[in-house]
Amino acid sequence: xxSALSFLMAARRSEIAGLQRLSLTSELVGAIGRLVHALxxxxxxxxxxxxxxxxxxxxxRAAQVALSQGLQAEVERAFDQLDTDAARSGHRARLFGRxxxxxxxxxALPRLRERVASRQWSTDRTVAAYARLIQALLAxxxxxxxxxxxPGISRHLVAFLNFxxxxxxxxxxxxxxxxxxxxxxxxxxxxxxxxxxxxxQERCIQVCTDLASPAIGTLWQEAQRPEHLMPLERMRRILxxxxxxxxxxxxxxxxxxxxxxxxxxxMKTVEDALAAELQGLCQLRLExxxxxLSELERVAGRSADRPQSDGAPDFFDDGADPGLPxxxxxxxxxxxxxxxxxxxxxxxxxxxxxxMGDELDTVRASxxxxxxxxxxxxxxxxxxxxxxxEAHKTMRQMAMNQNKRLIDVAEAVLAMADVLPVRSR
Amino acid sequence: xxSALSFLMAARRSEIAGLQRLSLTSELVGAIGRLVHALxxxxxxxxxxxxxxxxxxxxxRAAQVALSQGLQAEVERAFDQLDTDAARSGHRARLFGRxxxxxxxxxALPRLRERVASRQWSTDRTVAAYARLIQALLAxxxxxxxxxxxPGISRHLVAFLNFxxxxxxxxxxxxxxxxxxxxxxxxxxxxxxxxxxxxxQERCIQVCTDLASPAIGTLWQEAQRPEHLMPLERMRRILxxxxxxxxxxxxxxxxxxxxxxxxxxxMKTVEDALAAELQGLCQLRLExxxxxLSELERVAGRSADRPQSDGAPDFFDDGADPGLPxxxxxxxxxxxxxxxxxxxxxxxxxxxxxxMGDELDTVRASxxxxxxxxxxxxxxxxxxxxxxxEAHKTMRQMAMNQNKRLIDVAEAVLAMADVLPVRSR
Numbered sequence: 001x002x003s004a005l006s007f008l009m010a011a012r013r014s015e016i017a018g019l020q021r022l023s024l025t026s027e028l029v030g031a032i033g034r035l036v037h038a039l040x041x042x043x044x045x046x047x048x049x050x051x052x053x054x055x056x057x058x059x060x061r062a063a064q065v066a067l068s069q070g071l072q073a074e075v076e077r078a079f080d081q082l083d084t085d086a087a088r089s090g091h092r093a094r095l096f097g098r099x100x101x102x103x104x105x106x107x108a109l110p111r112l113r114e115r116v117a118s119r120q121w122s123t124d125r126t127v128a129a130y131a132r133l134i135q136a137l138l139a140x141x142x143x144x145x146x147x148x149x150x151p152g153i154s155r156h157l158v159a160f161l162n163f164x165x166x167x168x169x170x171x172x173x174x175x176x177x178x179x180x181x182x183x184x185x186x187x188x189x190x191x192x193x194x195x196x197x198x199x200x201q202e203r204c205i206q207v208c209t210d211l212a213s214p215a216i217g218t219l220w221q222e223a224q225r226p227e228h229l230m231p232l233e234r235m236r237r238i239l240x241x242x243x244x245x246x247x248x249x250x251x252x253x254x255x256x257x258x259x260x261x262x263x264x265x266x267m268k269t270v271e272d273a274l275a276a277e278l279q280g281l282c283q284l285r286l287e288x289x290x291x292x293l294s295e296l297e298r299v300a301g302r303s304a305d306r307p308q309s310d311g312a313p314d315f316f317d318d319g320a321d322p323g324l325p326x327x328x329x330x331x332x333x334x335x336x337x338x339x340x341x342x343x344x345x346x347x348x349x350x351x352x353x354x355x356m357g358d359e360l361d362t363v364r365a366s367x368x369x370x371x372x373x374x375x376x377x378x379x380x381x382x383x384x385x386x387x388x389x390e391a392h393k394t395m396r397q398m399a400m401n402q403n404k405r406l407i408d409v410a411e412a413v414l415a416m417a418d419v420l421p422v423r424s425r
Numbered sequence: 426x427x428s429a430l431s432f433l434m435a436a437r438r439s440e441i442a443g444l445q446r447l448s449l450t451s452e453l454v455g456a457i458g459r460l461v462h463a464l465x466x467x468x469x470x471x472x473x474x475x476x477x478x479x480x481x482x483x484x485x486r487a488a489q490v491a492l493s494q495g496l497q498a499e500v501e502r503a504f505d506q507l508d509t510d511a512a513r514s515g516h517r518a519r520l521f522g523r524x525x526x527x528x529x530x531x532x533a534l535p536r537l538r539e540r541v542a543s544r545q546w547s548t549d550r551t552v553a554a555y556a557r558l559i560q561a562l563l564a565x566x567x568x569x570x571x572x573x574x575x576p577g578i579s580r581h582l583v584a585f586l587n588f589x590x591x592x593x594x595x596x597x598x599x600x601x602x603x604x605x606x607x608x609x610x611x612x613x614x615x616x617x618x619x620x621x622x623x624x625x626q627e628r629c630i631q632v633c634t635d636l637a638s639p640a641i642g643t644l645w646q647e648a649q650r651p652e653h654l655m656p657l658e659r660m661r662r663i664l665x666x667x668x669x670x671x672x673x674x675x676x677x678x679x680x681x682x683x684x685x686x687x688x689x690x691x692m693k694t695v696e697d698a699l700a701a702e703l704q705g706l707c708q709l710r711l712e713x714x715x716x717x718l719s720e721l722e723r724v725a726g727r728s729a730d731r732p733q734s735d736g737a738p739d740f741f742d743d744g745a746d747p748g749l750p751x752x753x754x755x756x757x758x759x760x761x762x763x764x765x766x767x768x769x770x771x772x773x774x775x776x777x778x779x780x781m782g783d784e785l786d787t788v789r790a791s792x793x794x795x796x797x798x799x800x801x802x803x804x805x806x807x808x809x810x811x812x813x814x815e816a817h818k819t820m821r822q823m824a825m826n827q828n829k830r831l832i833d834v835a836e837a838v839l840a841m842a843d844v845l846p847v848r849s850r
Contacts, residue, residue, distance in 0.1 A: 004528035010509035011521035084435035096436035103429035108740035129741040315533035316554040
């Protein structure tokens with residue numbers, strides 16, 4: 001029969017195997033961040049190219065495509081490194097499902113690029129296509145964050161996801177603004193979208209700095225240099241307040257693109273720091289858990305020789321105070337693990353897992369906003385026979401019209417679920 | 426490079442491996458139900474024995490102990506069957522931690538029995554000890570329910586857990602009532618506890634029948650036979666309304682025990698049906714997922730020969746309507762999987778996983794009540810330096826005094842978290 005101690009050790013070994021998987025996942029997530037960054041640049045350049053009727057930006061765009069391709073290969077390598085052997089991989093069906101979806105997007109990317117090169121697609125359609133691919137990649141990060149069982153790592157993954165999502169809003173802001181300037185004419189719909197992107201990116205960054213370490217918050221503050229922000233804010237004002245139909249200076253296209261890019265590149269340094277912190281955290285947790293395991297193994301080796309004495313407190317005694325951290329008992333260094341009964345070890349573990357579960361619930365709550373939006377979108381798709389993009393646009397339009405946040409609209413949609421008419425086709 | 430299709434297949438294989446683990450877990454959970462049933466009987470007989478000053482029930486108790494020992498061996502076998510190999514077991518640290526804790530309780534059981542046999546411990550202390558062990562076993566079921574990722578199976582596990590918990594309240598009612606009758610004297614504290622046990626078991630059963638299949642609800646209704654319930658309700662009234670200090674007929678001890686036992690045994694048939702349904706569900710899900718996997722494997726075999734045509738809709742086209750269940754396209758039986766593009770398969774999978782995630786969130790919400798209580802208990806333990814039992818008693822006492830449910834008290838405790846004084850020792 002396996003002993004309590006053997007299950008304690010199995011629990012730690014299971015944690016270690018899980019942490020090794022999380023470490024690989026963190027590497028993957030970092031690679032996705034880098035690819036998304038490149039795709040955002042590629043989108044911006046594609047729009048400049050389309051906006052100039054193919055007269056400019058062709059070379060810059062081609063160079064960026066080459067960079068994206070290199071980073072795509074890295075992401076695909078990271079996908080390949082994931083252990084998909086069912087017997088060993090734990091339950092990762094959702095992560096694999098998201099990856100399958102993202103891979104579909106990546107494999108369609110060459111055709112999208114041809115359509116841009118030959119100017120078959122409009123800027124709007126191109127922005128939407130890149131945005132869809134980037135969302136598919138971010139969904140992999142979302143799944144990684146949602147399925148991480150370690151609260152510290154999950155917290156970091158959620159912070160990272162929010163940062164990437166915020167940066168994507170900044171990227172969409174850049175693309176939309178570039179297209180507006182290049183077209184030389186203000187229009188109300190694009191202006192609304194710009195405002196939405198500005199507000200959304202600020203909210204995402206806020207969630208990220210709330211969850212990440214103080215060092216990240218400091219880095220973010222430093223990345224916001226006034227001499228870079230000032231020209232951006234001036235152009236934002238021009239873009240958003242020019243009367244619809246009014247003329248915009250097409251010559252501002254490049255300064256706008258450059259100002260946005262400076263800001264996004266500065267964000268990239270924060271992103272890299274977040275990715276590095278995540279990797280470091282996985283390493284620390286792995287080392288700590290390995291130490292705890294070898295401690296347990298030492299206890300197991302010794303207790304095999306010595307049966308527990310009859311006078312020792314057992315499961316049904318209230319003697320040991322569960323309110324005290326058990327390591328306090330083991331603090332004298334000499335033979336300490338022997339003095340700490342296996343019962344205490346088991347109780348410790350139970351308390352620790354309870355605490356981890358509580359923390360995890362708290363961290364996951366910050367993912368629920370996204371889940372609520374997805375659920376509302378699914379409801380609209382089913383009830384109104386909309387495509388995913390249409391459902392998203394509908395909700396975004398509702399949010400703009402009512403001057404509400406997307407999450408508020410999503411909650412309203414879900415609250416109306418029972419009364420939503422099912423439209424027959 | 427692994428293709429999207431290979432990740433789709435990996436997702437299904439991961440599901441199958443996970444379902445096999447869930448199937449083993451379901452067997453374990455069934456075995457725990459049987460052991461808990463035996464321990465409840467053993468507790469009841471132990472109290473009759475103690476209440477009679479050791480004059481009666483010794484033989485019945487000894488026979489029951491032998492039965493419990495056999496069922497304990499079964500549970501330990503089920504523990505041993507769990508794959509604790511870290512590389513293969515997925516992340517199950519919490520489950521293993523709970524098992525380690527339960528095993529500590531089981532290994533202390535012989536000493537508890539000696540203490541009862543030699544009448545060292547009071548009935549109250551004995552009830553509390555058995556209740557603690559049973560809670561440790563139920564915590565394993567809780568963890569199994571909380572970590573099940575399949576919404577249907579999770580829903581059944583939560584129903585099963587609530588039924589076991591409800592039956593445990595019925596068992597505690599039996600033990601408390603037995604001790605009261607045997608002592609021959611009513612007391613206010615025991616009467617309060619009786620009322621608490623009656624109310625709590627009804628709430629648990631309600632949650633169970635809400636979540637389980639209609640067949641279970643019907644079975645539960647049939648198990649509630651009026652000719653059994655009537656005498657029980659009459660004795661409940663006598664126990665709960667006799668003025669504290671007043672005399673109770675010690676001769677009613679056995680009729681009370683028998684009436685409660687008849688009811689609990691009738692509950693046992695519902696429990697067995699729940700366990701059988703759970704096993705059957707695992708089997709069904711396994712078969713369905715295996716079929717889906719072999720379908721994918723067939724598609725993979727064929728699509729290797731035939732590259733996707735340039736005209737087919739790709740990731741960036743809105744052509745395929747995600748609002749329609751994709752199996753509608755594949756309904757003609759002949760060559761259907763070929764007509765359904767891999768993109769559609771990927772979108773299907775994404776939608777299915779999304780739906781499963783939503784359902785799972787809903788089911789898990791019913792576990793949150795228990796989590797809230799545990800969290801409040803942990804808070805009281807930390808802030809007031811209470812043991813777990815003391816914290817639980819404190820909250821139960823608050824609930825009784827304020828005529829509130831335990832969950833309401835727990836929420837109130839958590840709401841006061843910031844203002845709770847930290848008492849120095």
